[in-house]
Amino acid sequence: MGNDAPATDMATEAAAALTALNGKPADGVWSAPGRVNLIGEHTDYNDGFVLPFGIEQRTWCALSHRDDRIVRVYSTFSGEAREVPLDGIEDATFDGWSAYVFGVIWALTERGVDLADKAGVDLAIASNVPSGAGLSSSAAIECSVATALNEVWDLGLDSAALAKVCQRAENVAVGAPTGILDQTASLRALEGFAVFLDCESLESETIPLPLADEGLTVLVMNTHVEHAHATGGYGERRAACERGAEVMGVTTLRGLTVADLPKAQELLDDVTYRRVKHVVTENDRVLETVATLRGKGARAIGDLLLASHASMRDDFEISVPELDLAVETAMAHGAIGARMTGGGFGGSAIALIPVERRDEAAEAVLTAFAAAGYTTPTVFTEKPSQGPRRDV
Ligand code: GLA
Numbered sequence: 239m240g241n242d243a244p245a246t247d248m249a250t251e252a253a254a255a256l257t258a259l260n261g262k263p264a265d266g267v268w269s270a271p272g273r274v275n276l277i278g279e280h281t282d283y284n285d286g287f288v289l290p291f292g293i294e295q296r297t298w299c300a301l302s303h304r305d306d307r308i309v310r311v312y313s314t315f316s317g318e319a320r321e322v323p324l325d326g327i328e329d330a331t332f333d334g335w336s337a338y339v340f341g342v343i344w345a346l347t348e349r350g351v352d353l354a355d356k357a358g359v360d361l362a363i364a365s366n367v368p369s370g371a372g373l374s375s376s377a378a379i380e381c382s383v384a385t386a387l388n389e390v391w392d393l394g395l396d397s398a399a400l401a402k403v404c405q406r407a408e409n410v411a412v413g414a415p416t417g418i419l420d421q422t423a424s425l426r427a428l429e430g431f432a433v434f435l436d437c438e439s440l441e442s443e444t445i446p447l448p449l450a451d452e453g454l455t456v457l458v459m460n461t462h463v464e465h466a467h468a469t470g471g472y473g474e475r476r477a478a479c480e481r482g483a484e485v486m487g488v489t490t491l492r493g494l495t496v497a498d499l500p501k502a503q504e505l506l507d508d509v510t511y512r513r514v515k516h517v518v519t520e521n522d523r524v525l526e527t528v529a530t531l532r533g534k535g536a537r538a539i540g541d542l543l544l545a546s547h548a549s550m551r552d553d554f555e556i557s558v559p560e561l562d563l564a565v566e567t568a569m570a571h572g573a574i575g576a577r578m579t580g581g582g583f584g585g586s587a588i589a590l591i592p593v594e595r596r597d598e599a600a601e602a603v604l605t606a607f608a609a610a611g612y613t614t615p616t617v618f619t620e621k622p623s624q625g626p627r628r629d630v
Pocket of ligand 1 (some may be wrong): 275278279280282350416417418419420580581582
C-alpha cells in the first residue's frame with residue numbers, strides 16, 4: 239500500500255527524459271496533482287458544488303527553451319516524441335495523449351492569449367497518477383503543462399483562467415465533455431485541505447481536512463474497470479441534465495432545490511427525473527458535508543458519503559458492480575463512509591476509515607474481488623496534498 243516513487247525521483251525522471259530527448263538540461267520542472275473527489279459528483283457541469291482534494295500522486299513537466307517556434311513533447315509512458323509548430327496551432331487538431339499537452343496551448347490561443355512573440359519549448363512528462371483510475375491523470379498533465387507555460391511565457395493567468403484553459407483542452411482537443419472539477423481541484427489543492435468549489439461563480443474555499451489528527455485515512459480502491467469520458471455514458475448523463483433543466487425552465491440544475499423535485503417528477507420522464515434528483519440532492523450533500531466538517535469533523539460525514547454512492551448507483555446509474563462491492567466491503571470492515579469517486583462507469587471508490595482498520599479493509603476488498611472473479615484491484619491510502627509547484 240502507499241505510493242510509488244518519491245516526488246523528487248519523479249522530477250528527476252522527467253528532467254532525465256527531457257535530456258534524453260534533446261541532449262540539454264531542463265530549465266525547470268513543474269508538477270500538479272491528481273485528485274480525489276470527496277463528494278459532489280456530476281454537479282460541476284450543472285453549475286453546482288464539489289469538494290475534492292489534491293492527492294499525493296502528481297504529474298511532472300520538465301521544460302527547456304528552444305530558439306525556434308516548435309513545441310515538442312515526450313512522455314515516459316508513451317515513449318514517442320510529438321511536435322507541433324506554434325504558428326497555426328489555433329487551427330490544428332491533435333490525437334493520442336499529446337492532445338492533453340498541445341490542447342493546453344491551443345486553448346491559450348482560443349482564449350486570445352497572444353503567443354506571437356513566444357519561443358518554442360521541449361517538454362517531457364512523467365507521472366505517477368494511475369491512468370483510468372478516476373483520479374484525474376489527464377487534468378494533472380494539463381495542469382502541470384499550463385503551470386509551466388504560465389511561468390516561462392509570463393502569461394500571468396490566475397488559477398481560474400488556467401482551469402478554464404485546461405478544461406477547454408480536455409473538451410475540445412481531447413473531446414471529453416467534462417466539467418471544471420478536476421482542473422480546479424489540481425490547481426487549487428492545498429496540503430491538509432479539501433477545496434470547496436462553487437462551479438457557478440468559480441469561487442472556492444479551502445476546508446481543513448485533518449484526517450490524521452482524527453485517526454482517519456482515505457482508502458482508494460481502484461477497480462481497474464476502464465472508463466472513457468469522451469464516449470458513452472458521461473455525455474448521455476450530461477445531456478439528460480440539460481434536458482431536465484430545460485423542461486424545468488432553468489439555465490442549469492443549480493437553479494433547482496429539493497423543493498422543486500415533486501414538480502420535476504410530474505414534468506419529467508422517470509429516467510430524466512432520477513438524473514435531476516441525483517444532482518439536486520448531491521448539491522445539498524456537498525453543502526452538508528462542508529458544514530459537518532466544520533462542526534463535528536470528518537467522523538460525522540459517513541452517512542453523506544454513503545447517500546452519495548446510493549444516489550449514483552440508483553438514480554444517476556453510473557456505478558458498476560465492482561465499485562458497489564468495494565464500497566460494501568469497506569463498510570463491512572470498519573469504514574465510516576464510502577462512495578465511488580469521479581465520473582463513474584469504472585475507476586475508483588474511496589472509503590473514509592479509521593487508520594487501525596485500514597489493512598483489514600484493504601485485505602477484505604482484495605479477497606472479495608477474488609471471490610467474485612473480478613480483476614484484482616489496487617488499494618492504497620491518500621491524504622490531501624499540495625497543488626501545483628515548481629520542483630526544480
Ligand atoms: C469527471 C469529469 C469531471 C466531473 C466528474 C464527475 O471526473 O472530468 O468534470 O464531471 O467526472 O463529478
